[in-house]
Amino acid sequence: HDDFQGFWPPEMGFCMEMIPLLRRFGYRFVLVDSEHVRSVDGAMRWEELCYRPHVARFGGEEITVIVRDRELSKAQESGMELAWFEREVRARTKNCDFPPLVTTCTDGENSAWFRTLTPGGGFWEAFYKPLLERARSDQHAIQPVFIKDYLDRFGVGGEVTVGPGAWNTGWCEGGDFVQWAGTPAQQDALTRVDEVSQAIQAALNNAAHLGSRHPELPKLLEEAHWRVLRAETSCNFFWGDAWVMRCHADLDQACEYLERANSHYT
Numbered sequence: 001h002d003d004f005q006g007f008w009p010p011e012m013g014f015c016m017e018m019i020p021l022l023r024r025f026g027y028r029f030v031l032v033d034s035e036h037v038r039s040v041d042g043a044m045r046w047e048e049l050c051y052r053p054h055v056a057r058f059g060g061e062e063i064t065v066i067v068r069d070r071e072l073s074k075a076q077e078s079g080m081e082l083a084w085f086e087r088e089v090r091a092r093t094k095n096c097d098f099p100p101l102v103t104t105c106t107d108g109e110n111s112a113w114f115r116t117l118t119p120g121g122g123f124w125e126a127f128y129k130p131l132l133e134r135a136r137s138d139q140h141a142i143q144p145v146f147i148k149d150y151l152d153r154f155g156v157g158g159e160v161t162v163g164p165g166a167w168n169t170g171w172c173e174g175g176d177f178v179q180w181a182g183t184p185a186q187q188d189a190l191t192r193v194d195e196v197s198q199a200i201q202a203a204l205n206n207a208a209h210l211g212s213r214h215p216e217l218p219k220l221l222e223e224a225h226w227r228v229l230r231a232e233t234s235c236n237f238f239w240g241d242a243w244v245m246r247c248h249a250d251l252d253q254a255c256e257y258l259e260r261a262n263s264h265y266t
Helices: 016-024 045-052 071-079 081-091 122-137 147-154 183-214 217-231 244-265
Strands: 029-033 037-039 052-058 062-069 160-162
Touching: 016 052, 037 045, 045 052, 045 081, 052 160, 071 081, 081 122, 122 217, 183 217, 183 244, 217 244
Parallel strands: 029 062
Antiparallel strands: 037 160, 052 062
16 A cells, blocks of 8 residues: 555564565565664765665665664653754754654653653653644744655665664664574574464465365464464563463464364365
């Protein structure tokens, strides 16, 4: 759909190998963390690297990457005053000889500043509402923009590579997906997710050829499918080994439904 041109990776986890798959599904751009972005020719200034969209290429395909400013995002998660944010953005973009695209992304679920119900407090009323009011009244103020509109108007900068990794969390810098795939138990569960997912996809493809001869077959495969989707949620891997059993519990049920579905092929 044209209105959904961008992809938000869970936990902002990205690697270059994802590019052909994202393009196959029609995505135009993907958001990545600034910590993992490097210029191909090594000639970009840091403000150009961070505040301009770029192209990344892999496997004969290319995609636009939108770079999240990690430092500003960390400040946003903790809580910040609009005046400070405006000064910081001006300081960071003062040497830009192009319209800068400043992107902040934070986990609102785990920040009290986003969830508070105190009138006049929190991100929405203390920061975001005044930001929009300032943007409406002053054309020189920071202006919000849709990413697709920025790309249509200003295009992309140079070519970059993006190292494998996610955004930063409380104790992990996100590199190489260590927090989500650093232990043998996590790695075994992820391998099993891949195996069960492929088995279900194969069954779905086979079911398409059976037509209406087995009307209960699509229902069984749907039960298996949504369970494997829930099994692979990043939350199951975020907490080390503590929640890995939730992944296996869903995979066990998915396998049960898959086995019942496969009985229709014999």
